[in-house]
Amino acid sequence: MRVCLLALFLAACGGGDSDFRNGYQDEAYVDPGPGEIAAALASSYADPTAPSSAAEPARTTMRGALIWREREDGNWVYVERDLEDGTLERAVYGVDYEGDRYVARVFGVLETASVDLEGEPVVLDSADVVARDGCAVVFERTGPGDYAGSTAGAECPASPGASHTAIDVVLEDGRISVWEREVTPDGQRVAGPPAPDVYERVDGR
Template identity: 30%
Template structure:
């Protein structure tokens, strides 16, 4: 990424120099603007960067919107009817795609049990990483902010707290499918006597499957579904 930026910056500097030279020539009544061409390697790197960013936007679009596990809950009473809402925030930032995310039981939409900010970014190897960050203070004051992101007020990334080790790493496994999860046992959790938590995720155009579990120090599962992931399907307005 940094190499592409350096090459692109060098091209911009050369272009500005060319414009300046022509402008001086224009004062004497001659010259036209001719931008210097990118060399082959720079053009290739720039093209790859654009492709990666387009792919990141595509996956972020899959993860944005309102989703429900209602159909799964009807089939299997081991699963609850959960609503998941994700909306993009800070769209003008260039350090990834930022999402505000809520999860709540269908009958208690104003009392979400999970509120997070995700920062999606794509690596040079094509892997998509979802950083997980928590909100400051009492998160419930932002409940249902997905309906109106202005309620997040002056919140900035500097106000958030990252959860190291809880990043979800996604790999493209089919044209319309990304799969992955957390890595190892590095996502600390104290919920329900847990020592660490894991997340396994599948993302596609119609929704996402998410399997969040907590384990104690001996590796015994202490919270989360024991049967498999929650299946969140997009709610069509």
């Protein structure tokens, strides 16, 4: 009798046909993963090894902002990084689900594009970005609010002499590390930094 009553209860509630994600019914649970990854990328960061003081805090060397909030195809983020050689790297990430994975599609930004990070909202024309095919970063959750991701396979293009570009991103404990380098088929670095660039989040940003 108890089994029958339980079966009737599940049928009435639709429980027999529901999918589950992370232990919760889909219709009752919204996975925060894409939003948390996008929010982390949209924050401001400084080099934790750079000299700083109360009077002169460490200079922000990585900063981002949410863009295109009206779109329904993911969480979109514009990101700038000051590289050691003095160049400014700019990228756009579109973070969303792909099946049961968190995926950040990567786009380059044309040199002619003008972006004001102090604007509200930050404005960037979609015609000013170019998809980096094969360079999507696939993330997995490593702890509450923490994620680690990397490119999958060897499809991200590289310069002659290298097999492909590998990208690793770790979001953890208020820090972000980014390691983008060109590698051989067996993963040996050909070009790019010898170790990840590590940034510490700037309070209040």
